[in-house]
Each structure stands twice: as structure tokens, then as C-alpha cells.
Amino acid sequence: MWATVRTVCKKELTDHLRDRRTASMIFFLSIAIGPLLLIGLTQFISSVEKKAEAREVFVQGRENSPQIVNFFARQDVSIKDPKADFRELIKQGKHGPVLVIPKSFEEKFQTGTAEVELVFDDTRQDAGNASIGVLRRLMRGFNAEVSTQRLIARGVAPQLIRVVEVQDVNLGTAAQRAAALLFIIPWITLLVCVSGVTAIAIDVTAGERERGSLEPLLMNPVSRAGLTTGKWLAVAVYGLAVAALTMCGFALTLTFVPLPNLASVFSISPAQYLGFAVTMFSFAPAVGALQMLIATYGRTYKEAQTYVSYLIAIVSMAPVINMLAQFKDATWQLFVPMLGQLMVITRILRGETVTALHFLLPFAINTAISVIAVLLISRLLTNEKIIFGRA
């Protein structure tokens, strides 16, 4: 049997390495995705930071309150006039939030409580909304300053109205805060790994049927399990290569490309890479086996592609489901391929404790998937409908 496995695996590897178009596509996709993603992220984060830090705010009606203008100036904030149709533009996400000071402000301010409007659209998740916080904080500061002055003028200790002083103590380390973005690395790696082996997984199963090479292949006096195992090994090698290349892409970018705002967050140690690699080690072969199993039902490459695309859709949805359902890291996730890998790799990158269970359980599950899928494919290859059913 092992001679068969070796022969088949060797043949499939050479055969598919010669498929230049697919091979180079996979190669470039996996090696390029890391750098592209990280550089894109850097751009995104720095633009958010820039806008948030921008000491520039839009104020309409600055002539209505010299005090506010004065306060903003002392905080090193420069005031810009909004565009005339800013309300419409904000809705379209084309304008930052605007502080509106009404004409009646000064009069009300002298006699009691004055009002200002803060105009924004919180359905817009673009970077401009970061300055809502800035405006709120400024107005809170202005409020505190004026009321303190008024209390002092009346001979009242300002502490009287500050029963509870709230101080921000953020326990999240810089790394943890960015962990929200960190899931992208394992997600993309897993996804590239899944879609990277699709072509070969289909070619070694449905491809054989479509070409009419399956029937003669099965005429050889070798076991179906041997044939299937050989094919699966080739697919697994491809999957692992894709995963390794993708990880290399990330590693090289993080090492050699200066990414100022990501450097502290995405500093991944060799040990973390190792944990990452170990997790991928059983995942890649399992998704390969699963795709082969599904593709075996396809009479043509195209038909198989349709079937496999369902699996890929589910896999790519995993982190979204995870986010929407707000799953906390729980042991049950380790039983679910993709969710388990996502959780473990994210924990590793976040620098949280990872136990042997985190590696062993997904490994066992993935191995079981691989073995069961290979056995099922071997059985399908005795099915006359599969052997002779051609489009």
C-alpha cells in the first residue's frame, strides 16, 4: 500500500506543479496576501489615528460664543467652518461631525443653561467619527471649567459637585486592544489555505472523472485506500505549503517593512509562529480531505467547484458568525474546525495562555476528519455510479 501511496503522491505533486497558471496564482496569492493586508491595515489605522488626533473641529456659529472659541484655542484646537450643506454631507458620510452654536447661546449662557448641538451620523463607521469623542470631551471640559468658576464665584467648593471622580484605568494592553484586528491574520491564513487547495482537490477527484482517467486508474491492482491516501497526501502538502507561504508573507512584512502603528501590536515571537504553524499543520490536510470528498461527487470540474464553494462560503463566514454571536473563547469551539483554529491562533497572537488541550483537541478532530474523509472517498471509488457516471 505504501508504494502506491508514494507513487500516487509523487505523480500528483509533479502533475500539479506543472499547472503553471494555478500554481503561480496560489503562490503569489499566498505570499502577497500578508504584506498587502498589513500595509492596508497600517494605512487604515494611521488615517483613523490622524483624524482622531487632528486638533481640528467643525464649529458652526463660532461668533455666537467667544468663550467656547477661547476655550478651544487654549486646548490647541483649531476651529474650521463646516460646509453650508453639512447635514446632508454628514448623512452621506462625506463630512465630519459639527458642533452647532445657536444665536441665542450667549444670552442663555449668561442667565442659566445654554444648549449646543452635536451633529453626526453614527451609522457611518468612517474615520471622521473619531472626532465626535474629541468634541464631546472638549465640551465636557468647557462645562467643567465654567461651572467650577461659577461655584468659586459663589463661594462654594467645586468638590461639592464632584462626588465621584472617574478616572480611566485601561487594563487592555496595547496588544489586546489591537487584538480586535488581530483575528484577521489567522482568518486570512486559514482562508487562503482552504481556497488554495481547492484546485488540486477537485482535479484529483472530479478531474479524474471528467478526463476519463479514473476508470483505467482503478483497473490497477492497488487498493482504493492507497490511491486515495496518495492523492490526499499531495493535497495536504499543497495546503501546508500555502499556509507556510502565507505565514512567511506576514512574518517577512512584520520583520522588514516599517509599520509604525502596528509594530507594537503585531510583534509575533518565534514561539508564537510555531504555535500558529502547529495549528495549521492539522487543519490544512483536513480541509483538503473534506474538499476532495465533496468534489468526488462532481462529474466535472465545474460541478465539483459548485459543491466545494458551499464549504468555502461556510468557512469564510466563521469569523463573522463568531463576531455576531459574540462567542467567548470556550472549549466547545475547539471541536469545530475553523472556529477552533481561529480561537487558538488568536489566543497565541494575543499572548494569552494556550494549553496542550488547545493543540491536541483540534489536532484529534482534524485527524479524524482526514481519516474519515479518505475512507469515505475510498468507498465511493467502488461505487459504480461514481466510476462510470460521466457528464
Next chain:
Amino acid sequence: MIEVKNLKKQFGDVQAVNGVTFTARSGAITGLLGPNGAGKTTTIRMVGSLISIDSGSAKIDGIDVASDTDGARRACGLLTDSRGVYTRMTARENIRYYAELRGVETARSEKTLARFVEWLDMKEILDRRTEGFSQGERMKVAIVRALIHEPSNVILDEPTNGLDVMSTRALRELIKRLKSEGQTVMFSSHVMQEVAALCDEIIIISHGRVTAQGTTAQLLEMSRKDNLEDAFIVLSDVPAAPHTRKEAA
């Protein structure tokens, strides 16, 4: 030698093969002749252990196909109508893949290959990738890869289907050569002239059963006709049993 006894196969409610019995002798060419859907391919697939046998038995050189499938596979080389080759590999690599799967030593398979290359005039295509090969060229690759382990029994299912004159002729020569080397050659066809020109023994299959068997002369005598085509029509014209219209696979 290939011995088939009372072979039966049913697909759904269609009895594709309904008790076929015949013997293909060593050193002779046996032709399975029958109209489309008569059960030729199904019979060949059972003998080649590609599909299971419902009842009856098939033996290749005395090896029972059902109980020693791998042994029977080693003893025969089978060419079906599935002649797909791997297009990113050369003809030689395609053939070598099968030699390796069958555990044939490289030196030996190279020797066998050299013989076939000469017989089938494959020198120019041998080290070319099979992408874009003509039907005839693909057939040559498929037949060599099926016979690379030098089996003593050769089974060919409609081997000349879709081939041009040159390729058909090359194949005919090959079949004669195999016979002269003492091998059992069995092939199916629905082309009368081909069968008449090559076969030592003709087996007419119709509606899943053997309706006549013998040399060309014997068949002519049996049917009282003076050409094989007429003889074939007479001899294959037996009333169909219920549900035996069409070969399913």
C-alpha cells in the same frame, strides 16, 4: 485464458447481462460482437473487475475475479472507452505511472515500452506532453499503459471507436502481434469487418445473452447466410426477455 460462466448483472430493473458463458482461449483472438446495448461493455467490466458480479463467475488464467480481484487484475490488461490521460505529463510519464502502480521495475517497463513504441510508431509523441494529442495518439498511450505489465490476457472494449484508418491499422497489427506471442486477446466491437478480419472465435451477444458462438465459417453455416453481416442479423435476432432492452451503464 478467460472463462466466463453464466455471468449476470442487473442495473435497477434492467437485466444488462443475463447468463453469459464463453471461453477465450490463449493464443487466439476472441471477438465479442453485438449491437449497441447488448451487454458487451458490462460483461467486459465484470471480467475486468470494475463492477461487481451479481451471479456467475469470471476467471482469468484460472484466477477468480471476484475472490482474487488484484490477482485477476495483474493477469490482464484492459482498455475501456475511458482513455483519459494526464495532459500535463508526457506519454512516457503517463505510462510509467501505471508501471509504478503495478510494481513493474523501471528497467523492465522501459524494455516493454520500447517494444510498444516500435510497434505503434510512438517515437515522436513519447516525450511530448499529452495535451492536444489526437484520439489515435491518446489511444496508443492508453493501450500501452494498460499493457505495460505484460499481461497474458488482453481485453479491449471497442478499441477502434473514433480512430482514423492509420490508427485502426496500427491497432490491428498490435492485436495480431499479441496473439502471435501466445496471449489471450478478447475485444468487443460492433464493426463486422473488423471482427471477421481478426477473430479466431466470434461470440455474438444480444439482449444480455450469448446467442451464437464459433468461427466465421461456423457462424455462416449456422445462419445459412453467405456474409457475416446477414449472419449477425439472423443470429442476434432473438426475442427480448422482459426488461432486457438496454444496457444501463
